[in-house]
Amino acid sequence: MDGARTWIPPVELAVTASPKVGRSAAAAPRPVVLSLEQDGEAASRVEPVEAVMAAGESAESASATATGRGGVLTGLLLVAILLWVSLTVQDAVLFLRQQWQSHLLLGLFFTLLTLVLSGLLLTLVGREWRRFRRLRTLTVLRQESYRVISQQTFGLGQPLLRRVALLYQEREEMVACLESFYQQSDDYLGDRELLLLFSDQVLSVVDARAYQVVVRHASAAAVMTAISPMAWLDALFFLWRNLWMVREIAEVYGARPGAAGSLVLLRQAIRGMMGAGLTDLLATGVAHSMGDSVAALLMAKTGQGLSNGLFIARIGLQTMQACRPLPFMGEAPGLAQIRKALQRELGNGKSQER
């Protein structure tokens, strides 16, 4: 293998035009250089793409196991739905034929009604599906960024981030930080660095809003549970509150999940919570029972409200992770501030009551 050179020899060329080098000059044509790189030289580097892909996916542990085990269940569900649909169609056809036979007008009326109804149903399902897809794009984006982060690539980050930016560029409050991100992302930055910067400068704004949603719902749930006298009303309210919050969080991150999407997200969040482990749950419990001076002062019912609020908060944080188009690269938002906010809220409520 002596003759085969594995490296490219150095080259020196003359430049015709000589633009000055400076910060402003370097910052202007930023994405072009980056995206060009990707097909040219990245190809010569051999990297274990599959392995990294797998790693990225396994990081999505909660959802991955969910789909793995849910495969059979989903299949069964599909079969059941198909059966049900075919039965309904058959029923409808029989019914309509009967009507046609009994009277022309009656047949016409019911046929029209059926058509309108099924049209409505189809658009509803279609919308739900589209929204579900949109939710999927968030997951896909996140999986791609896992790959980019772990592989330390060069040149894939800009196109990926442009796709992420599409989700937010219409929001008024995001225009400034997107602008500042583009201005600050120098063309020497590797993909990991770019993603870090984006996470820090752009997504942090979105995170803050999502976090507010979580805090709002958690404290509302805490107060309401503490007030309501009826257990079953509490439970119903609790479920509804969860769904509502999950949906709002997904919207903040740029998806508009329908009912199905919200349910899936909620399921995912609960699974994630279970996945986070009993220890974690216990830890919260212990911390709760030990450090919670406010709750100790309040009545038992308020204590229960607090733990309900914390539960909702945990669901919310899980949902944030499941909806964020990039993974949290520094510290993921935690319960600590929420606990404080909750205690403040409950404390306020208490003092206002008095």
Added chain:
Amino acid sequence: MTDTTPFAPLGMLLASAQKTLTEWLHLAMDQTVRLAVTGLNQSGKTVFITALVHQLLHARQDSGLPFFECVSSNRFAGSRVMMQPDVDVSAFRYDQFIQPLTQQRPSWPTRTDELSEIRLAIRFQPTGLIHRQLSDASTLYLDIIDYPGEWLLDLPMLELSYAEWSAQIFQSCMEEPRRTLSTEWRTLLQSMEMRKADDALLRQASGLYTQFLMRCKLEYGLSLLQPGRFTVPGELKGTPLLTFCPLPDCGEESRGPESVYSIMEERFNAYKERVVYRFYKDHFSRFDRQIVLIDLLKALSKGPENFSDMRVALESILRNFHYGTSGLLSRLLWPKIDKLLFVATKVDHVAANQHHNLERLLNRIVNKPANDAIFQGVEVKTMALSSVTCTRTVVREHDGRRLSFVQGIPKGRNKEILLFPGEIPESLPRAEDWDANRFNFMEFEPPRLIDPEAATLPHIRLDQALQFLLGDKLS
């Protein structure tokens, strides 16, 4: 708040008392960090510190330091150069170094060979709750110290006797290129009258030895040269402390009190105590954070022998940061250093898509010592950066391949060129792959700023270095 109208004097008194209290607390909370910058000669220490100070003095939210959290989150409240704390240390002349860099036709600062320091005061808004209630802005005093990495090469001498050390040096002179370079000096030693020391002869011997070291450094770019001050003498030039050299083992009879050997041995010991030990005691032990600058590209382009010499030198330098278990050294080297940053400098000599490989290569080289330091609780990071960026990356088609070129003005010319300097390998190439023309890294002229008054110097990853080194102190 309290209504002060009826008791105006009392209120004023209270207010002023509160003010002094705040000031006092303020003072108590202000901190000092001593940041030491080292590296072998021409590794880019002076330019690095100059650029760092320049960035800190010009930092604004949009001044191009997005990874330096204190600035990007707008908590930075200005900084300025202060009086330096030590009266017996030369000043780092920021004003003299920045001036040529920001001219219309910029040039690099001159060489330095002394320890020097500069103090900056940085005002910032703390994030902590306690701080925010007490005072609005805190001040961090940042002392930056520049010293030649060659000095750290002397550390192993502390553990050796004169005879042992001499034996080591003669051993290393068995190999090329030291063998040829040291011939003249060794011939002189052979013909020297050893029993009775003669001042002129001593000076001649040590002069030839110094010349040998200088030739190793300048002609072959070797780094592992002891004693370190012989090549970087600073203010000690010409003193008896630097007028000695290793001697071959000679019989008992020629080691009398007046002999060459005993005088040389005496000076060797004095060097150990007055120069090496002093440096560790007066300076090294006071450092809080350390940056080691490494010009990997130069070492890469000079081929395998040079590279491995640099590597050994580097290992020897890095031993300073994982003070072993040996009694004397561990006592000496009980610095407070809690963060250690290894930097591959001048990364703008290669295109942006090569930075990661350069960092990986650096990682491989410092892996072992870095691990040892981590084990002792030091936070370690490696990074590829450029203090002052002189080029930009341009992708061009060449011979049917898309190549990433760097575009800039090479040193000594006045026209820009496009250079593809070769690709950085992820790991060290084997000696037979290390062809003489595999790499062609060039030095560049500093960038011509469009508006030298207003613009900050372009850099690569200086903000990330700042964040690692100072982020926690400015939170």
